Amino acid sequence: xxxxxxxxxxxxxxxxxxxxxxxxxxxxxxxxxxxxxxxxxxxxxxxxxxxxxxxxxxxxxxxxxxxxxxxxxxxxxxxxxxxxxxxxxxxxxxxxxxxxxxxxxxxxxxxxx
Amino acid sequence: xxxxxxxxxxxxxxxxxxxxxxxxxxxxxxxxxxxxxxxxxxxxxxxxxxxxxxxxxxxxxxxxxxxxxxxxxxxxxxxxxxxxxxxxxxxxxxxxxxxxxxxxxxxxxxxxxx
Numbered sequence: 001x002x003x004x005x006x007x008x009x010x011x012x013x014x015x016x017x018x019x020x021x022x023x024x025x026x027x028x029x030x031x032x033x034x035x036x037x038x039x040x041x042x043x044x045x046x047x048x049x050x051x052x053x054x055x056x057x058x059x060x061x062x063x064x065x066x067x068x069x070x071x072x073x074x075x076x077x078x079x080x081x082x083x084x085x086x087x088x089x090x091x092x093x094x095x096x097x098x099x100x101x102x103x104x105x106x107x108x109x110x111x112x113x
Numbered sequence: 114x115x116x117x118x119x120x121x122x123x124x125x126x127x128x129x130x131x132x133x134x135x136x137x138x139x140x141x142x143x144x145x146x147x148x149x150x151x152x153x154x155x156x157x158x159x160x161x162x163x164x165x166x167x168x169x170x171x172x173x174x175x176x177x178x179x180x181x182x183x184x185x186x187x188x189x190x191x192x193x194x195x196x197x198x199x200x201x202x203x204x205x206x207x208x209x210x211x212x213x214x215x216x217x218x219x220x221x222x223x224x225x226x227x
Contacts, residue, residue, distance in 0.1 A: 004156075035217075041219065042198075042200060042217030042218050042219055042220055043157065043217045044217070045214060045215070045216070048214060056214060091156050091157075093156065093157075101159045101162075102157075102159065102215065103159075104155075104156025104157050104158070105156055106154075106155060106156055107155075107156055
């Protein structure tokens with residue numbers, strides 16, 4: 001069974017630039033999550049989708065972050081414009097929603113200079 | 114969700130059992146205990162979860178005290194590949210509108226030595 005795919009794996013940008021991350025969840029998983037993990041901390045949930053609807057985006061900085069999940073499958077997370085404090089690993093996870101077992105992708109490491 | 118407290122780091126010799134404690138003294142009756150781990154440069158990985166009873170799977174055992182205020186994750190024969198950050202998470206039962214939300218803390222860095 002293929003796991004959660006994410007791209008790119010690494011991205012370096014200058015502050016005030018824009019960046020987008022892509023996630024392809026495990027086939028059949030209705031629930032998709034984006035997390036931000038700053039060095040030395042645990043992952044923090046940014047947004048949670050159930051199919052193509054948003055369940056929880058309470059910790060998403062909506063002035064600069066946006067996310068969408070078209071057709072309830074793939075998802076993209078965008079940052080515009082980026083700030084230095086956005087440097088982190090962005091993790092995508094998927095699950096069935098019926099349990100708390102989430103399957104994580106390898107993450108995208110973002111460095112903002 | 115109830116707050117958890119874990120030691121910041123622990124060491125274990127290869128081949129020995131690793132016992133990772135977690136305190137969750139404010140846990141409520143419908144909250145589960147979940148354990149995840151994160152190996153360096155990888156995403157977190159689910160290990161095990163439980164409500165009241167002790168649980169065992171191919172990866173680990175979970176021992177929950179009778180009052181449910183603390184738990185211990187046991188890796189019976191630790192290997193070098195078990196070196197990781199281990200997260201103890203307490204959360205309400207899945208379903209309803211929660212759809213499996215997890216709140217990660219700082220976790221315990223487990224280092225397995227040869």
